[in-house]
Amino acid sequence: MIDRERLIETFCNLVKIDSPSGEEHDISEYLSNRLKMLGLNVTKDDYGNVIARSEGDNPLMLSAHMDTVEPGRSIAPRVNLDRIESDGTTILGGDCKAGLTAILEALDSLNQDKVKHIPIEVVLTREEETGLIGANNLDFSLIQSKEAVVFDGEGPVSQITSSSPTYIGFDIEITGQSAHAGVEPEKGLSAIKIAAELINKLPQGRLDEETTFNLGLIEGGQVRNAVAETVNLQGEFRSMNLETLDSVNMQLIHTINEVRNAYPKAKLLEKITTDFHTYKIDDGSSTLRRIKSGLLSLGLKPTMQRSGGGTDGNVYRKLGIDAVVVGMADHGMHTKQEYVSIPDLMDAAHLVETLIAH
Numbered sequence: 001m002i003d004r005e006r007l008i009e010t011f012c013n014l015v016k017i018d019s020p021s022g023e024e025h026d027i028s029e030y031l032s033n034r035l036k037m038l039g040l041n042v043t044k045d046d047y048g049n050v051i052a053r054s055e056g057d058n059p060l061m062l063s064a065h066m067d068t069v070e071p072g073r074s075i076a077p078r079v080n081l082d083r084i085e086s087d088g089t090t091i092l093g094g095d096c097k098a099g100l101t102a103i104l105e106a107l108d109s110l111n112q113d114k115v116k117h118i119p120i121e122v123v124l125t126r127e128e129e130t131g132l133i134g135a136n137n138l139d140f141s142l143i144q145s146k147e148a149v150v151f152d153g154e155g156p157v158s159q160i161t162s163s164s165p166t167y168i169g170f171d172i173e174i175t176g177q178s179a180h181a182g183v184e185p186e187k188g189l190s191a192i193k194i195a196a197e198l199i200n201k202l203p204q205g206r207l208d209e210e211t212t213f214n215l216g217l218i219e220g221g222q223v224r225n226a227v228a229e230t231v232n233l234q235g236e237f238r239s240m241n242l243e244t245l246d247s248v249n250m251q252l253i254h255t256i257n258e259v260r261n262a263y264p265k266a267k268l269l270e271k272i273t274t275d276f277h278t279y280k281i282d283d284g285s286s287t288l289r290r291i292k293s294g295l296l297s298l299g300l301k302p303t304m305q306r307s308g309g310g311t312d313g314n315v316y317r318k319l320g321i322d323a324v325v326v327g328m329a330d331h332g333m334h335t336k337q338e339y340v341s342i343p344d345l346m347d348a349a350h351l352v353e354t355l356i357a358h
Ligand SMILES: [Zn+2]
Pocket: 065, 095, 096, 128, 152
């Protein structure tokens, strides 16, 4: 049986192990040991992602990521009625440790009740938060699953992610000419002024229902009294619509070229990369059918929710795995106000149990 006390204990143990992106060694050791004790064959790929498998063909993948965002060190979880929250100085780490907890509690429960489960592959990734890096480096030659349930959505487990956008990141490095600002400003070419012109010409915010554009970082100049030589800009845009994405991309390149032509003595270097690719889940997805019937059997009503972000599910789907992202009882992700709803987390564990019980 899914056990509330054991579930809370597992969750609190997990969040007490620091695991900011890139520092997943301790959590991956802990999880590997837990999964071994539950009778799974556990390996790590070359990148440090954990893959735990049971015997049998045609497994179902259960996936979550091991890393958390900052401030996420020395997390002190506390139970407050039906919620688990942090002490207010850090995030809680429910993203994605609530997902890990749901998987572990279901396996603990089946193990205790001596109930067999279908073949499964538990895939726990590193560095999801910094751009799905673990999933992108996952050794897929070790993966057999054709279907995957990814625990990385906000809200209750009945909240299924229906679609996710393509995400394009860009860096622009502007180099002008430095000069003493008081003595010989004529000799300078301000990278800050050029950046300002460029920024003014670029879109910003929500462009349409399914498209957003953001400049998130700017740094440049060196001192108050010198003409600024360099500026770096970082931005991103995302859309569900590939035609819109193309046209925003062309607008970005066109704008950079316009500014480049206006300042032939300056150097503008741009780097544009696609971090993850869009998907839409349709009724043909057999993973979706599995999840929906599991939810209904638990008396939970499935809802489909569009997401503006990406998860490891984007990577899996691009590689032909029918991956579906569900909620994991977490609210206010990436904030100090983050909390996990205990009844929702029980539901998530129940869903895992229902999906895999033999
Ligand atoms: Zn996450």
